[in-house]
Amino acid sequence: MVDTVKLAVIPGDGIGPEVVTEALKALTAATEGAEVVFEQTAFSLGAARYLETGDVLTDDDLESIKGHDAILLGAVGGVPGDPRLAGANIERGLLLRLRFELDHYVNLRPSVLYPGVASPLAAPGDVDFVVVREGTEGPYVGNGGAIRVGTPAEVANEVSVNTAYGVERVVRYAFAAASARPRKKLTLVHKTNVLVFAGSLWKRTVDAVAAEFPEVAVDYLHVDAATIFLVTDPARFDVIVTDNLFGDILTDLAGAISGGIGLAASGNINPDGRFPSMFEPVHGSAPDIAGKGIADPTAAILSVALLLDHLGRADAARRVQRAVVADIADRGTARRTTSEVGDAIAARISALD
């Protein structure tokens, strides 16, 4: 019996379409001969669509996306400072709206320093951790407001909303992830000494769930201290669980120390399976290098590995990852185009059977 997976593809803006093309080559190579067919629907979403139609994400788009099993996204966002985009917030209206509407409460961001990759750190050590970033709460909820805007008496507030419901489910996911890894270590990152209400909820929740996972060693770091360890001893980390904003900050830093966000993949996951999960490189649309064929598609390809894993295709996922690792290890100083990298990795995947 052949499985059919309905895949929504959002190439997006800038280098998004270029890297997605390569990611799809990897997907095809990895699932060739497997009893699975990916039925792809492309969605034209992002700054380009907005400029053409004035729409960021319509309810129809959303309904149609919900009918899919998974989403592959390249990158969205126009040229910074483009006056025609001043009124739109593509990030909030599209990327964050998808994460919230599709209840992507786990934002999974692995950081691995692959052999052959240069780190800006002099002695990075053996970097191999994953950040489990909460995706549907915290300061990202859009629950702020402002009064007297534009006057000297303006007040602009942002509200971070944290619920036992939302914190517990992501913490439980993080413990399960830690338990499945060899080192079985979980670090909660927050700022409990200042954000006392949210911090207390996170801390109590970790303590409570820890009792169900006695095999997992738990520690805690303030977010400021965590950034120090990320540059002085990143090898100490195994699984980090943290809120939406801290996770945003830590994962960019984590990407940088493990060879740049050109290599960083991510999954926006709805573990319940009620909604399709979405896989995307951590990098943005990089309009400055778009259309030149020089974008690195590796992060998008590694996002395909996360997608395959999520769909229960662990073997295919591992082949994508092994092919990427092999390709990286052989990268010399010669510059390759985006499609040369994609073709090389796809060829390696096919050769791996």
Added chain:
Amino acid sequence: MVDTVKLAVIPGDGIGPEVVTEALKALTAATEGAEVVFEQTAFSLGAARYLETGDVLTDDDLESIKGHDAILLGAVGGVPGDPRLAGANIERGLLLRLRFELDHYVNLRPSVLYPGVASPLAAPGDVDFVVVREGTEGPYVGNGGAIRVGTPAEVANEVSVNTAYGVERVVRYAFAAASARPRKKLTLVHKTNVLVFAGSLWKRTVDAVAAEFPEVAVDYLHVDAATIFLVTDPARFDVIVTDNLFGDILTDLAGAISGGIGLAASGNINPDGRFPSMFEPVHGSAPDIAGKGIADPTAAILSVALLLDHLGRADAARRVQRAVVADIADRGTARRTTSEVGDAIAARISALD
């Protein structure tokens, strides 16, 4: 005429008293022969005081501190996890209360990679920037709350409060600081694409104040991207202006890349002069190494340089800094005790006249 400066000294906990002792030696050496006398009052505040009396910071303490011209603080905070401290939040009740009550709206944190200092970065370049962190607003205001605590229906909120009044004054200070530096560059760091209300206020304020400082080049980075540049190209920064929480995170990272927070000094400044400003090393009380005489007093000594600068004693400040730089450049691998370092720097200061 001899000036009298009333100095409140808060040695605090852990290594705080040890490093303050050395900082005071530097202060004495730097102002010897100058027409100034430092009249010191020691305040017993911190975890130790709390354990003894149950007080964190009484109104009387606060009034008495307000009667001083400046404050030198070592570090406060007990042993992490000490059950007797579970009810107290020394950070909020003491450190943050002082910053808020004394209207320390500028938290000044220079990052300089001194010659001879090892950075965890392979190629740090010429690191010399200063973070102007807002000190009285943002997510630090303590304006959160929680309902149904301890139940599965708990909601815990944190509110970031930002006002035109508060943002404009710190932004103006940052522009003035940038204007006085050779490179005249200012980078706003925020997360305007997600925290749209607060972000918009910060962005509009920087744009407005920029018109008064045409000589200052301005750019903007999202906080996540800023952490990337701090490890890939920290030399790009000159003055960073940012909110209370982002400033907390960035300055720990900045300290780490410029040789560790053992070297990071800070000033909590009330530029109006209505209240005494407070100078402190960025590091904490480090109870694990307290009492062993091995703490590095350099950050506390550099905080004295910031204090002298603030009091209009630029010459004395420069001598402290030059002595520290010279001491650092000569540091071999031999371990010195806290007081050996302090004595050596004090001797260098005296020799510099």
